[in-house]
Amino acid sequence: MSLLARVTAGALLGLLPLADCAQQAASAERRRVAEDFHASQPLAAGAEGAGLRAQGPTHPAADHASLPVIAVVPQMKDKAAAIHYLDRWWAELPDARGAAYFDLIQRKDSAGIDWRVRRYDQATRQVMLDVCFSGELPWVGFEGYSREWYAGGQLREELTYHKGYVEGLLRTYYPNGKPRRVAEYHRRRLVRSVCYGAQGEAISCPPYHTYAQFRRPGRSNTADVFTWINEQYPQYMPANYAGRTQDTTYYAFYVDSLGYAQKPRILLGRNEHVNAAVLKAIGSLPRFEPATQEGEPTHEALAGGLIYEHRSR
Known part of the structure; x- marks a missing residue:
């Protein structure tokens, strides 16, 4: 994918530049090492409000009509960038009718990353999800740093994928930014996890999903x-x-x-x-x-x- 195609796809949505998944993963790895990824130490929840420091950016309304609209992911085989619409429950739609969200799908070529998908609120243009993939099509092999936000812009989840599996720390937050879950994965296995109630008290961890x-x-x-x-x-x-x-x-x-x-x-x-x-x-x-x-x-x-x-x- 050419630099021009990347810039054009972003400009059509009025997007602010965001680091790609490989850069984000490297940053997350440095933070992970610096914070609490030492097996001899207890898992730390992170500073209170840590999620508030990573709020999702919002973007002004912009014309993205020039990008093709796909109804299904296999239609990305011959495209560098496209828009894909979803309803309020993130179920796919064939077009913009009834859409509450849309995905900006872009082809990448960076450190094992082939695709980047950013999901936006159709009304506010706030980013809700930022995730990358490796492989011929997106939504097949998760790769790199991933983030998800609440509707208000508060970070809800952050984690790193490697070859389709979570690797390292998975963190989730409450809407007010307080830590909810910190889980550590190593070689496709959950090593340990700690969860917190809404008031910050330690609780037993329910299944994540x-x-x-x-x-x-x-x-x-x-x-x-x-x-x-x-x-x-x-x-x-x-x-x-x-x-x-x-x-x-x-x-x-x-x-x-x-x-x-x-x-x-x-x-x-x-x-x-x-x-x-x-x-x-x-x-x-x-x-x-x-x-x-x-x-x-x-x-x-x-x-x-x-x-x-x-x-x-």
């Missing part, structure tokens, strides 16, 4: 969700369907904090019969065990692709 899961024996992980959709959609195809097609339909939805699949949508699909059948299959999903974040039920966005072939009956 769990995914939405089926409440059915033998079907519990995310892959089972997509298998269910693949198995169920044929029964919703028209009985007299006589077309012969081979293609892929991409879809998205979210599972709410009560465990119900909500707002299914087609991101990209050229066969209207398959599209309708996929939406009905998603609607037939049984109730989930909802996802959790820091031990509390939360919404979770899911997206998948159905590769299909139908022949004349």
Whole structure:
């Protein structure tokens, strides 16, 4: 990706220059060594308000209409930069209609980083997420320093990835900037962690994040969700369907904090019969065990692709 392309993509959004993920990771590593990454010392929460020193920048409204809009991530294969829209629960959208957030996706070439994704609030242009990836497409192999912010600009999470896994310290904060969790990872394993209540008292650590899961024996992980959709959609195809097609339909939805699949949508699909059948299959999903974040039920966005072939009956 050329320097001009990088500058143009940023200028279209009125963005302030931000260090790339490799630079951020190096900075985080220096801070990590300087603070408390010594195995002989207890994990430190960090100075009170540490998160407040790393608030997410806000950006003025700017025209980003010149960047292409993608409906699905595979469309990035031949692009240097693009915009991808999401709803209020971070579930993918095919275009800007109903969007609450958008991703600025940029191709990179820096110290093992191939992609950088920054997520912005559609209304305020505040950055909500800054994360990088290695590989042919973004959202495959996490790499480098990652940060996430609350809506008010307070840092919520910071961590470093190496080859898709957390490595070093993961820190989370309350909306007021007080530390919530400090966890240390080494060679893909959690070494130790300490958690704090809202008043700063030490508490036992709940699971940091769990995914939405089926409440059915033998079907519990995310892959089972997509298998269910693949198995169920044929029964919703028209009985007299006589077309012969081979293609892929991409879809998205979210599972709410009560465990119900909500707002299914087609991101990209050229066969209207398959599209309708996929939406009905998603609607037939049984109730989930909802996802959790820091031990509390939360919404979770899911997206998948159905590769299909139908022949004349």
